[in-house]
Amino acid sequence: MKPPPFAYHDPSTLEEAISLLSTLPNARPLAGGQSMMPMLNMRFAQPDHLVDLNRIAGLDGVTVEPDGALTIGAMARQRVLEQHPEVARRCPLMVEALAQVGHRQTRNRGTIGGSLCHLDPAAELPLVAAAMEAVVRVAGPNGQRDIAFADFAQGYMTPEMEPEELLVAVRIPAQPAGAGHCFLEYARRHGDFAIASVAVMLVPDAVGRIAEARVALGGVGAVPLRLPEAEAALRGAPDVSRAVAATKTLEPMEDALVPAWYRRHLAGVLLGRALVIAQSRMGRA
Amino acid sequence: MSDVLHRVRMTVNARAATIAVEARRTLAEALREDLGLTGTHLGCEHGVCGACTVLMDGAPVRACLVLAVQAEGAAIRTVEGLAAPDGTLHPLQQAFADHHALQCGYCTPGFLMLAMAMLEENPAMEEAEMVERLSSNLCRCTGYAGILAAVRSVMRR
Structure with missing residues (x-):
């Protein structure tokens, strides 16, 4: 196998990269390459121009905002985030998810921005972004704009971005005090994309009751899904069986190996397990 | 162009x-x-x-x-950089031979480089982490037990 021929561009600034993407026909950006390179090797992607983002300085930072939120540069490597103390402190859900993103070898190259833009329906980091209510920052020829992740994940592998725009950072609000989190997935082999995955965040009030519940599911829709019925069932006096029953309304995609009913079944099983773990980790606000 | x-x-x-x-x-x-x-x-x-x-x-x-x-x-x-210039195998390569960690050998260079990184990063690695790390590569012959045994044998106990 061999990628189709393309012209390679190696800009050193963001402005230059955006200018290349806006002027060259059929140009695609290349981040960590752990999804783009397979697509090139298999010729699913046939760009005429490839704009490599790896030499652009300053796109891989991790900063803590005054309100405790994390701002993570799009080119931050997954393996760096997995080991980063501020990520562990402020978004342990992401660390738990990262352990299941491919393998260490792929995480050494793969980036958070690449994963969010590739937007595979079963990928871990988009699910974390959905559960954490992340906001992505996109830069284009007319400047930058912020988009709530829920709006960014527009459709199947389709981020809400123009071809000449680049995701530059993602802002992740800090996990609220006392919150209990859990990320679980089921894949046939470790490192494969999940058949179904779940991210749960339970936010307590001052006496330790669930004030806010967030339930996000991956692999069961075109994009990561929040499950409002389950979230409502968990607030106050939590009704776990009603929350799990909310997965019965899911309409997952089918493929040759995995029928829709199995993904739906797994979503319920994983949600039940994740809620037990998240509750055990929850404290008080 | x-x-x-x-x-x-x-x-x-x-x-x-x-x-x-x-x-x-x-x-x-x-x-x-x-x-x-x-x-x-x-x-x-x-x-x-x-x-x-x-x-x-x-x-x-x-x-x-x-x-x-x-x-x-x-x-x-x-993998060409592992053995000494005189051809003496790296201890990891020798361990693969000793523990029957290869049959057809196609996957072996990848496993050796993967294991080299493990050895250099943490030579006192726990077994569970070895298994997790080795799971990133595929071998269709050995069933992995020999590979794990070989890597385990060169780790500091």
Whole structure:
């Protein structure tokens, strides 16, 4: 196998990269390459121009905002985030998810921005972004704009971005005090994309009751899904069986190996397990 | 435009190497075709099997998922760099032989480089982590028990 021929561009600034993407026909950006390179090797992607983002300085930072939120540069490597103390402190859900993103070898190259833009329906980091209510920052020829992740994940592998725009950072609000989190997935082999995955965040009030519940599911829709019925069932006096029953309304995609009913079944099983773990980790606000 | 050759300077097994490649050349192909280092094997060519694992600036990466042009300035290590100049096998290579960690040998260079990174990063690694790390590469012959035994045998107890 061999990628189709393309012209390679190696800009050193963001402005230059955006200018290349806006002027060259059929140009695609290349981040960590752990999804783009397979697509090139298999010729699913046939760009005429490839704009490599790896030499652009300053796109891989991790900063803590005054309100405790994390701002993570799009080119931050997954393996760096997995080991980063501020990520562990402020978004342990992401660390738990990262352990299941491919393998260490792929995480050494793969980036958070690449994963969010590739937007595979079963990928871990988009699910974390959905559960954490992340906001992505996109830069284009007319400047930058912020988009709530829920709006960014527009459709199947389709981020809400123009071809000449680049995701530059993602802002992740800090996990609220006392919150209990859990990320679980089921894949046939470790490192494969999940058949179904779940991210749960339970936010307590001052006496330790669930004030806010967030339930996000991956692999069961075109994009990561929040499950409002389950979230409502968990607030106050939590009704776990009603929350799990909310997965019965899911309409997952089918493929040759995995029928829709199995993904739906797994979503319920994983949600039940994740809620037990998240509750055990929850404290008080 | 797309058949432009790009000059890439890198260090391969501690020796300077300069090649001229098309942009679409993967690092794995460049090692094999341009530098004659055919120890790095290509299996799936889409990042699933790990046969092409090499060390890039010390970290194991899948060489089929890196473009050769992206290796500009990088230090690459391949299976050819493991044995001593006189041909004496690296202890890890010897352990693979001793523990029957290979049959057909196709996946072996990838596993060796993966295991080298493990050994260098944490020579006192727990078994569970060894299993997790080794799970990133595929072997269709051995059933993995021999590979795990070989790696375990060179780890500091």
